[in-house]
Amino acid sequence: MSIKLIIDSTADISETSKKKIDYIVPLTVNFGSEEFIDGVNISNYDFYKKLQISEHFPTTSQAGPDKFLKIFNQIDKNDSAIVITLAANLSGTYQSAVLAAQDYDNIHIINSESVALGSAILIEYAIELIDQGLDLEEIIDELEEKKKKIRILGIFDTLEYLQRGGRLSKAAAFAGEILKIKPIISIITGEITVPAKARGNKKAISIFNKELSENCDINYDLPFSFGYTGLSDENLVNYFESSKDLWTESYDHISIGSVVGTHAGPGAIAIAYFKN
Template sequence: MAVKLVICSSSDISAKKAEEMGMRFLPIPVSFGSEQYLDGVDLFPDEFFEKLIETDVFPVTSQISPYVFEECFREIISQGDTPLAITISSKLSGTYENACVAASEVKGKAFVVDSLNACLGEAILVYHAYNLVASGLSAEDIVDRLNSDKKKIRLIALLDTLEYLKKGGRISSAVAFAGELLSIKPVISVIDGEVKAIGKARGSKRGNNLLTELVDKSGGIDFEMPFSLAYSGGSDVLLKKYIEDSARLWVGHTENLPTLKIGATIGTHVGPGAVAVSFFLKDLV
């Protein structure tokens, strides 16, 4: 009986990548007004950001329903395997709770882990889980390891604009206007499962420097564990500039830096031009 990972599109791991890794991919519903999509199935990052920029309708993401999880779990169980789902933070979405409802319906034959993260922070926990599955650990032991190790994950992101935080009601129009006028670049993080502002800088260069400084202050990157960078929008120019400005962080790893495209779940709020990094700490601080 093998452990089969079930992941959500909120991790920004593509459906194709999930299939290649032998994982089940469940998309989060996204709507632009009356137009309904499934994230990563019929709406991909480049198309999402085109619509986000071009339309006046602010997108809304929904939860994956208990029924979708239960159907997935039962199919995996019928094949003789054990489903283990990893979800977006329970403090950002009801998806974790829905997965738990589905797990209760299959009477303890499925496991669910709350990543307490999102986007690439969720993704690196999935990659860690994949490695644990490959090592032959039981589902119970993998869950224990994930719940312990997820405390070491840090996700830090530099936003290029305040516009979408304003549209999503996260900040006032006055704050957004003042920020854009002064070219303020906010830095956000996921802390205890919630998105919080942890800094700001004037201009992209200072923003990149602040992002690098915050990575250093957090305790340093454990390169023995999964890590990733990510960007939002149709161009990776700002990501490349950040990598150039933070080159000392990546010594010995620049040849094959793992990157993700930020999708709808987090992209709705950060907008295009965001740059993010997520990693496991060398030591828990």
């Protein structure tokens, strides 16, 4: 008997980790009447190119139960599967997986209570636990416990896309752009908050690092991940260069996908980690 790992396409996992995933359930990205299958016929790079030039603000559609059923039917009855989805309060994808799994005793659904990089580090931890040979119940219990300690912290480079998505008024976005306001974004158990705002990149990085060093208590023994939005990782590379008192090296980093990228816009940087 083996344990299969199933995720949805919103998790920003590395190419190395992808090789250890058995199935990826794609969500749909829409630009007006144009529909794309996330990670199949639109890459992160192409998504950000369209985000900058399209007159239509993108939307993402949850994965329906049928997409999960198609995969569940391929799982051998002698095997088990763990399904990790993005936060239930951010998408109906988790509920779709639950509905699809109701007739399968060997399928176990986990609401990551996170998204993008946050879901990714929970998935990477699941891979580690499976590789260690833990039994199914031990893995599920450990993931359910550790997911409560995931935090995402990021800096948005622009307020334009929050305004385009209806999450910020046009007047507030305009004022923020004039004043070069950079919001610090935090995501814990699927809840998005803005713990601080800063004027300019230098101040934003200072506040960001203060949040990390004073309040966050990073567990370096568990997976953590850096990411960026847009066509270039320049802002993240610059962040590492200006933060050598906190990070002695420039860590591997990945492109953040459409779920966060839609509202962050290009130029954002983020880290996802487990708190001690």
